[in-house]
Amino acid sequence: MTTTTVSRDTGADGRPSTTRTRLAALARAELTLLGRNRNALFIAAVMPLLMVVLLRSSLRGLDPKVLAIGAGPATLVGGTGMILLVVVYMSLTSSLVARREELVLKRLRTGEASDTEILVGAALPAAAISLAQCAVLVAAGVTALGADAPARPDLLLLGLVAAVVLLAGLGALTTTITRTVESAGLTTLPLFLVSSFGSGLFVPRETLPGLAADLSELLPLSGVMEFVRAGWLGTAHAGNLLTAALHTVAWGVVTGWAVRRRFRWEPRR
Amino acid sequence: MTPAIEATDLSRTYSGGYEAVAGISLTVPRGEVFALLGTNGAGKTSTVELLEGLAAPTRGTVRVLGHDPYRERAAVRPRIGVMLQEGGFPSDLTVAETVRMWAGCTSGARPAGEALDSVGLTGRERVRVKQLSGGERRRLDLALALLGRPEVLFLDEPTTGLDAEGRRDTWDLVRALRAGGTTVLLTTHYLEEAESLADRLAIMHQGRIVLSGTPAEVTAAQPARIRFTLPADVPAARLPLRLRAADDGGRVEIRTHALQDDLGELLDWARETGTRLGALDARSASLEEAFLDIASRAQETSTPRTPAQEAAVR
Numbered sequence A: 001m002t003t004t005t006v007s008r009d010t011g012a013d014g015r016p017s018t019t020r021t022r023l024a025a026l027a028r029a030e031l032t033l034l035g036r037n038r039n040a041l042f043i044a045a046v047m048p049l050l051m052v053v054l055l056r057s058s059l060r061g062l063d064p065k066v067l068a069i070g071a072g073p074a075t076l077v078g079g080t081g082m083i084l085l086v087v088v089y090m091s092l093t094s095s096l097v098a099r100r101e102e103l104v105l106k107r108l109r110t111g112e113a114s115d116t117e118i119l120v121g122a123a124l125p126a127a128a129i130s131l132a133q134c135a136v137l138v139a140a141g142v143t144a145l146g147a148d149a150p151a152r153p154d155l156l157l158l159g160l161v162a163a164v165v166l167l168a169g170l171g172a173l174t175t176t177i178t179r180t181v182e183s184a185g186l187t188t189l190p191l192f193l194v195s196s197f198g199s200g201l202f203v204p205r206e207t208l209p210g211l212a213a214d215l216s217e218l219l220p221l222s223g224v225m226e227f228v229r230a231g232w233l234g235t236a237h238a239g240n241l242l243t244a245a246l247h248t249v250a251w252g253v254v255t256g257w258a259v260r261r262r263f264r265w266e267p268r269r
Numbered sequence B: 001m002t003p004a005i006e007a008t009d010l011s012r013t014y015s016g017g018y019e020a021v022a023g024i025s026l027t028v029p030r031g032e033v034f035a036l037l038g039t040n041g042a043g044k045t046s047t048v049e050l051l052e053g054l055a056a057p058t059r060g061t062v063r064v065l066g067h068d069p070y071r072e073r074a075a076v077r078p079r080i081g082v083m084l085q086e087g088g089f090p091s092d093l094t095v096a097e098t099v100r101m102w103a104g105c106t107s108g109a110r111p112a113g114e115a116l117d118s119v120g121l122t123g124r125e126r127v128r129v130k131q132l133s134g135g136e137r138r139r140l141d142l143a144l145a146l147l148g149r150p151e152v153l154f155l156d157e158p159t160t161g162l163d164a165e166g167r168r169d170t171w172d173l174v175r176a177l178r179a180g181g182t183t184v185l186l187t188t189h190y191l192e193e194a195e196s197l198a199d200r201l202a203i204m205h206q207g208r209i210v211l212s213g214t215p216a217e218v219t220a221a222q223p224a225r226i227r228f229t230l231p232a233d234v235p236a237a238r239l240p241l242r243l244r245a246a247d248d249g250g251r252v253e254i255r256t257h258a259l260q261d262d263l264g265e266l267l268d269w270a271r272e273t274g275t276r277l278g279a280l281d282a283r284s285a286s287l288e289e290a291f292l293d294i295a296s297r298a299q300e301t302s303t304p305r306t307p308a309q310e311a312a313v314r
Helices: A019-036 A038-060 A071-101 A104-109 A115-143 A153-177 A189-198 A210-216 A222-233 A238-262 B044-052 B073-079 B095-104 B112-118 B134-145 B164-179 B191-197 B215-220 B259-273 B287-295 B307-313
Strands: B005-013 B019-028 B033-038 B059-064 B080-083 B152-156 B183-188 B200-205 B208-213 B224-229 B245-248 B251-256 B278-283
Touching: A019 A038, A019 A071, A019 A115, A019 B095, A038 A071, A038 A115, A071 A104, A071 A115, A071 A153, A071 A189, A071 A222, A104 A115, A115 A153, A153 A222, A153 A238, A189 A210, A222 A238, B005 B044, B019 B044, B019 B059, B019 B200, B019 B208, B033 B044, B033 B191, B044 B059, B044 B152, B044 B183, B073 B080, B080 B134, B095 B112, B095 B134, B112 B134, B134 B152, B134 B164, B164 B183, B164 B191, B183 B191, B191 B287, B200 B215, B200 B287, B208 B215, B208 B287, B215 B287, B224 B259, B251 B259
Parallel strands: B033 B183, B033 B200, B080 B152, B152 B183
Antiparallel strands: B005 B019, B005 B059, B200 B208, B224 B251, B224 B278, B245 B251
16 A cells, blocks of 8 residues: 555646546446346347347237238337337336446546436447347348338438437436336336337337327327338328427427436435 | 635435534635544534535535535536445446546546555456455545545545554545645544544534534543542532532542642542542543533433533534
């Protein structure tokens, strides 16, 4: 132990930390942790694949007249939503809860990173993984499922990015009702189920009865899924997209506001 | 020069209505080591969190290096170092990965090797945090608090859980920092730690500072004690009146601010009357007695402070 090395005269090595260095450091640590946690790794890497396979087999059983767009494209649209929900929403919720309970979030707040940077840094690996899986899905769709390439890649990308941001916010919000990592499986279930059936993931929205279809339009993911669908299939009406965009922005604003107000940075004592 | 830390009439009420900090004012000049003492639940950590800017006070103001640490976080954080009471590092990262993460969030971070060396963790770089001993985790935490060469360092119970050697090493480190001009605010419930490290200290009780000053001033404000037992046939009432003796079934205690004079008078009286004083014990006030005295008042919540204590707070 050499206490003589402690001095405050900053040497030339003293680089200031910036948003970029902080986000990189936080995201790198988060990615390392993801790689070391078998449960988290399973949720982020294997579960989306299983979901897509499951989705495909269930859609195949549907009456093509009800489905309207064919099992292949429906799998791609639903699969994209599934990846986003599982990888971004579910895994981010549990990793944020894990960091909160280990007092990591509180400790990080004593440093130079801002609150937003801490949350964004934690979400970056999940966001990157989900986008990579969507890219894989595009490749698989074209080669294995015999689907066309995305008709409007620009709209698809826009929808994906918006979905990642919105789901990351919703994940942060869900931590406020999640006390332990174990209970994250339960607390993320409502949004998962409601979105699966209401926002056109498992079941296309057209197959819902009238009132349910109208209500389902209000769900958080319905807007971004409109973009995803338009991106894959090219079936976009400018009016629909505008509504979907406004809808998504509104959900984003409400979510962001709620996270600012409600997010807990340390465990309940 | 603006003081390192300045708090005025600081209060913190939790959502349940519990007032953990009830009107604290303190000033820590630059370069000073200041210790906040108190029993568990006295409000030390709640106070330090306000000073660190982790929470906004319900009432009152905090300035750290001239800025509000809560509202002007970006201005304050690069210049301070914080060690929480309980570490907060992902248990699955290694020591080196933890330092790297923290270095990315720290302006002017020292090289990892130097930081780990300063707390004696060299050679533990590849060990996961969860496999470190409690003391090693504390030292890692300290290394990270020091990573940006802070001007002001907050240490919340830095030596709790350390063995004797680790504690002494930490003390040496704090002294070295002080010699380098770093301001240190630490909380502790080890009295000897406060006594040997701190330039000034404050004792907290129920959210208030009840005593403060240099260790010497704080102990001087406390009365010295003389204790003895009287033979069965000598009632305490026969003691000289000037000695303000409290008798508890033959066991007598005298509290005094003039130990030498009162002890002399007692001994003179004993010689003149031929009285044997049993188990005679006279001692000057110590920080420990000051502390125990305050802690023993735990139940007397509404007791107003005496003028002497009031004066000590100013």
